[in-house]
Amino acid sequence: MSADGSAVAWAAQVLGATKIYGSGEAAVRALDGVTVGFERGRFTAIMGPSGSGKSTLVQCAACLDRLTAGQVIIGDVDATGLDEKRLTRLRRDRIGFIFQQFNLLPTLTARENIAFPSDLAGRRPDQAWFDHVVDAVGLRDRLDHRPSELSGGQQQRVAVARALVERPDVIVADEPTGNLDSVSSNEILDFLSRATTEFGQSVVMVTHDPVAAARADRVVFLADGRIVDDVVAPTREQLLARMGTLAR
Amino acid sequence: MLHFTLRNLRAYAPRFLATALAVIVGIGFMAAGLMLTGAMKSALLGSVDRQYAAVDAAVLSFIEFEGLSPGVAPEALEIIERTPGVAAAAGELTAPVRVLGDDGESRTSRTVGRAWIEDPGLSPLEIIDGTAPGDGVVLDRRTAADLGVEIGESLTLATPIGRVTRPLVGLSEFDGADSIDDGGTVSFAPADALAVLATEARGWDAVLVRGEPDSPDLLSRLAGELDSAYRVITGETLRDERQAVTAGVVDVLRPVLNGFAWVALFVAGFVIANTFAIVVAQRRRELALVRAIGGTPGQVQRALLAEGLAVGVVASALGIVTGALVSTGVVVAVDRLGYRLPGAGLSVTPLLVIGCLLAGTIVTTLAVLAPAIRAGRTRPVEAMREGAVDRSGTSSVRAVIGGILLGLGIMVLLGVQVLDWPVWMLGPGALSLFGGVVVGGPLLARGFARLMQPVAQRAGLTARLAVDNTVRNPRRTATTANALVIGLFLVTVVTTSGEAFKTWATDQLDALSASDFIVASSGAPIADDVTSAIDEVPGVRRTAPVRTTLVVGNTAGEVPVSGADVEALRETTGLEVVAGSLDDVIAGSAAAVVDFSTLTLGGIGDSEGSANSGDPGAGSPFGEGAGVGDNVELVLPDGTVRTLPVAATLRARIDSLTLGVLVSTATLEDLVGPQPVNLVYVRTDADAADSVGVELDRIVRDFTGIEVVPGNVFGQIVGQVLDFLIAAVNALLGVSIIVALVGIVNTTTLSIHERRSELGVVRALGTTRGQVGRMVVGESVLVAVLGTALGVGCGVFVGWVLIGTLGDGAVPFTLNAVRVGSIIAAGVLVGVIASIFPARRAVRIDVLDAIRAV
Ligand SMILES: Nc1ncnc2c1ncn2[C@@H]1O[C@H](COP(=O)(O)OP(=O)(O)OP(=O)(O)O)[C@@H](O)[C@H]1O
Numbered sequence A: 001m002s003a004d005g006s007a008v009a010w011a012a013q014v015l016g017a018t019k020i021y022g023s024g025e026a027a028v029r030a031l032d033g034v035t036v037g038f039e040r041g042r043f044t045a046i047m048g049p050s051g052s053g054k055s056t057l058v059q060c061a062a063c064l065d066r067l068t069a070g071q072v073i074i075g076d077v078d079a080t081g082l083d084e085k086r087l088t089r090l091r092r093d094r095i096g097f098i099f100q101q102f103n104l105l106p107t108l109t110a111r112e113n114i115a116f117p118s119d120l121a122g123r124r125p126d127q128a129w130f131d132h133v134v135d136a137v138g139l140r141d142r143l144d145h146r147p148s149e150l151s152g153g154q155q156q157r158v159a160v161a162r163a164l165v166e167r168p169d170v171i172v173a174d175e176p177t178g179n180l181d182s183v184s185s186n187e188i189l190d191f192l193s194r195a196t197t198e199f200g201q202s203v204v205m206v207t208h209d210p211v212a213a214a215r216a217d218r219v220v221f222l223a224d225g226r227i228v229d230d231v232v233a234p235t236r237e238q239l240l241a242r243m244g245t246l247a248r
Numbered sequence B: 001m002l003h004f005t006l007r008n009l010r011a012y013a014p015r016f017l018a019t020a021l022a023v024i025v026g027i028g029f030m031a032a033g034l035m036l037t038g039a040m041k042s043a044l045l046g047s048v049d050r051q052y053a054a055v056d057a058a059v060l061s062f063i064e065f066e067g068l069s070p071g072v073a074p075e076a077l078e079i080i081e082r083t084p085g086v087a088a089a090a091g092e093l094t095a096p097v098r099v100l101g102d103d104g105e106s107r108t109s110r111t112v113g114r115a116w117i118e119d120p121g122l123s124p125l126e127i128i129d130g131t132a133p134g135d136g137v138v139l140d141r142r143t144a145a146d147l148g149v150e151i152g153e154s155l156t157l158a159t160p161i162g163r164v165t166r167p168l169v170g171l172s173e174f175d176g177a178d179s180i181d182d183g184g185t186v187s188f189a190p191a192d193a194l195a196v197l198a199t200e201a202r203g204w205d206a207v208l209v210r211g212e213p214d215s216p217d218l219l220s221r222l223a224g225e226l227d228s229a230y231r232v233i234t235g236e237t238l239r240d241e242r243q244a245v246t247a248g249v250v251d252v253l254r255p256v257l258n259g260f261a262w263v264a265l266f267v268a269g270f271v272i273a274n275t276f277a278i279v280v281a282q283r284r285r286e287l288a289l290v291r292a293i294g295g296t297p298g299q300v301q302r303a304l305l306a307e308g309l310a311v312g313v314v315a316s317a318l319g320i321v322t323g324a325l326v327s328t329g330v331v332v333a334v335d336r337l338g339y340r341l342p343g344a345g346l347s348v349t350p351l352l353v354i355g356c357l358l359a360g361t362i363v364t365t366l367a368v369l370a371p372a373i374r375a376g377r378t379r380p381v382e383a384m385r386e387g388a389v390d391r392s393g394t395s396s397v398r399a400v401i402g403g404i405l406l407g408l409g410i411m412v413l414l415g416v417q418v419l420d421w422p423v424w425m426l427g428p429g430a431l432s433l434f435g436g437v438v439v440g441g442p443l444l445a446r447g448f449a450r451l452m453q454p455v456a457q458r459a460g461l462t463a464r465l466a467v468d469n470t471v472r473n474p475r476r477t478a479t480t481a482n483a484l485v486i487g488l489f490l491v492t493v494v495t496t497s498g499e500a501f502k503t504w505a506t507d508q509l510d511a512l513s514a515s516d517f518i519v520a521s522s523g524a525p526i527a528d529d530v531t532s533a534i535d536e537v538p539g540v541r542r543t544a545p546v547r548t549t550l551v552v553g554n555t556a557g558e559v560p561v562s563g564a565d566v567e568a569l570r571e572t573t574g575l576e577v578v579a580g581s582l583d584d585v586i587a588g589s590a591a592a593v594v595d596f597s598t599l600t601l602g603g604i605g606d607s608e609g610s611a612n613s614g615d616p617g618a619g620s621p622f623g624e625g626a627g628v629g630d631n632v633e634l635v636l637p638d639g640t641v642r643t644l645p646v647a648a649t650l651r652a653r654i655d656s657l658t659l660g661v662l663v664s665t666a667t668l669e670d671l672v673g674p675q676p677v678n679l680v681y682v683r684t685d686a687d688a689a690d691s692v693g694v695e696l697d698r699i700v701r702d703f704t705g706i707e708v709v710p711g712n713v714f715g716q717i718v719g720q721v722l723d724f725l726i727a728a729v730n731a732l733l734g735v736s737i738i739v740a741l742v743g744i745v746n747t748t749t750l751s752i753h754e755r756r757s758e759l760g761v762v763r764a765l766g767t768t769r770g771q772v773g774r775m776v777v778g779e780s781v782l783v784a785v786l787g788t789a790l791g792v793g794c795g796v797f798v799g800w801v802l803i804g805t806l807g808d809g810a811v812p813f814t815l816n817a818v819r820v821g822s823i824i825a826a827g828v829l830v831g832v833i834a835s836i837f838p839a840r841r842a843v844r845i846d847v848l849d850a851i852r853a854v
């Protein structure tokens, strides 16, 4: 799938994924045989109508939830059969998260929030890299503040820093700019794309916003739990048009 | 992770305070009990050591039976004083004495009269003002100060021989303290003491001996000089024996208080588990986030356990401080009431502090274990979802296990009651019942709410919302209610079974006594003029003075032998002959003994009675051979053995039990010489009982140690003792109920906090403050009613089974509706009180704020 046709290095892969919520009458098929790979060092966006299964897909890809059927591979590790403890470690060491809201632990300062995954692993964060990331997101003078003392945009930047500081195989973001104004939104998108270009990170981002998705290297479209389109190097107009057809 | 825990402790301190309160109350109670009893015990032990510090040897009478002892004869003291190696010897003698006011009323209680010990080495008391007793008496400094009397003043004293007047000649202290005796000490000169505190029949309580230095064979020399009626012991042994007596009370008190503290802590465990679970539930998203970022279940659990541990340590420490404050308060309050607690201070030992810290911390940690483990299982995706209804606690596994335990408990208890299964199964049965209530609690709570729903429907919207809120989280409702269940269950068991037992026991005892009054002395004899004064009281039909003394039996230890006018005794007490005839007893040629096989307290004595029915004498202290036609053999003081034929056996009644071997007054005198009267049975004319009682009280007022008790006194005493026990146990269990109350306050407050935005919406839609307040009160009361219903229900059931096991069902189970009603009222009241604080909070929620916080 890569442009030059050579063997692709996958940051994360989802193979034949099916996710069914509930059972019997109330069963909802949120994912229906989805197979998709996310390339290393790329910025991938996921779009689709509300309820199409975007959140479900990234939650399962990030090993936050288990699939009903199918496989998830992070880097070179098959996460499918792992027990809870191994899965937790996999998340801690190889996956970073940014959610739409409630990203940070309210009792910890920004610095402590960023260092929390290393803390969980019982190691000190790499100080040089830590400083680099903090400077990149421009949080140097806000490190000792609690989340409640930060603006929404600043909170999201802390979340981005936390995701970056562990140098994970893949960073998963579910509508990270959903609650932000356009200026803050742009900043966050900048950080995410710089993470791929400058730091070589892999980012998967769910979004409703064609402007945001246009910053990505590739956009995957989801509808009714299936992949319906896959666009490389999209333009805003392309995306708007595609969204329009899906909404109908 | 440690700083995560510390940060959380700081951030959630107010919520943890609620958790801590339960531990503080429980540990506070435990610490207060230990501190007070510890201080009392060390004071009592220490004062015994100080009192007998210089004693090298002591001489006591061999015969000692239930406080009856002939003591050490004054002549024996002279022999001891002359024994080589003895540096000093003194008689010890104590008896109750009261200082009387000008109006003849007592101005002191529990004051002890003592023989002054002249040897300064042996005497525990020191004169700090004036002189040693001599012709007058010496008061301890505090009693003198309390009474406001000064040296030279004349004191009127009630003593065992009646009213006496002595000048106050000096003031004493005891090794820097006021007095040996908590109620104060009046010291008499030795000869005076023998005359006033004892009588010719009774000598010194003990003779204390100080040996010459280097006289190792002091003990054997003393034993050689004295006859075999005396026991010669070392000072060490004396101190041990006295300590065993004085500290015995504390040794009993301590485990009892501790037991109640553990019940309170057990209840606290439920409250902690619940509060902690709620605090954790409120942080579910946060914990899910930790899990999402890579925190393992173990890490989440350990972080929460560390929080619980920290709360436990801090709360236990606060509990110890609370305990110290409470016991200081108790000491002050008791002092205000005019009593002096021995020790009157606090004993705070490292062991106590460590013990209380450990107890509180362990209970807290155990209690947070379940919520912490459950929290570890939080799924990471929950970080991204809005809270949903918690249906936990209503699984079918829970229903099955709870149902089995409940059924098993009921079955076992019914088996004990109806099918006569062994009594020990009562404990496991009750435990299983309780386990069923705990495990099945959430389901019971849901069922209860279903039951209440139709009622609430009619009572209006607020009531309906209140009921709905209790089912929202059945486990939470159940655990809150369970804390109350434990306390009320125990209160109900104690009250119902105690009441039933009391009613039955007093009835039985009342039927056992026929005399209208008993004038009884504790040790000191009843003077002849008292006996004749009683005879002359208008309304007295007949009196029977009884002289009881201890005589060594030929086959079995000491036996009480009583001499009385048998005719008079028969008339005053309704003496009943089982076999034989009293004629020979009256004539003085034979004795009568009590047939113990007739001792039947309803069903309780029956089994023993039937086992012995073939041999009437087997139950008596004389062993076999004491039926009619057998002989009683007595060893007289001069060593000769006298044989008396048994002419009659008496039915065992309260009045006859104390008699032992009954002979005529003349026979007794013939056997052991003249003996003083120590009991007078009084029969009054019909309707004269009240006036006679008043007159009798007046006659004995000047005599300490003589008491007038009504004939049904045993029933009354047992009734009062049981009433006191029931009240005391319930008061102590009250601590557990306070802890449960704290639990309801916590749960309701936290759930209000949780539903802030929801309550905001409800208010925005037009609900009045009053309605919101009533809804919160309703919720709290519902939880209390659930707890009360379960606790009282199980309590009555177990009480019924418990009473059934006594005497094979001889004790009827009577339910005192008033008592049970007041327990139920108390339970509901707990709910109302518990709702005050949370309801105020709910009412004060600012509508806009609450909605914005969504
Ligand atoms: N916990 C759940 N239980 C039951 N059904 C669920 C659950 N989570 C999601 N669903 C259902 O699964 C489907 C996919 O949901 P999902 O959250 O993945 O959609 P989405 O594409 O992220 O939508 P949106 O753009 O609105 O966030 C929806 O129909 C939703 O109702």
Ligand SMILES: [Mg+2]
Pocket (backbone or CB within 6 Å): A054, A055, A056
């Ligand atoms: Mg979504």
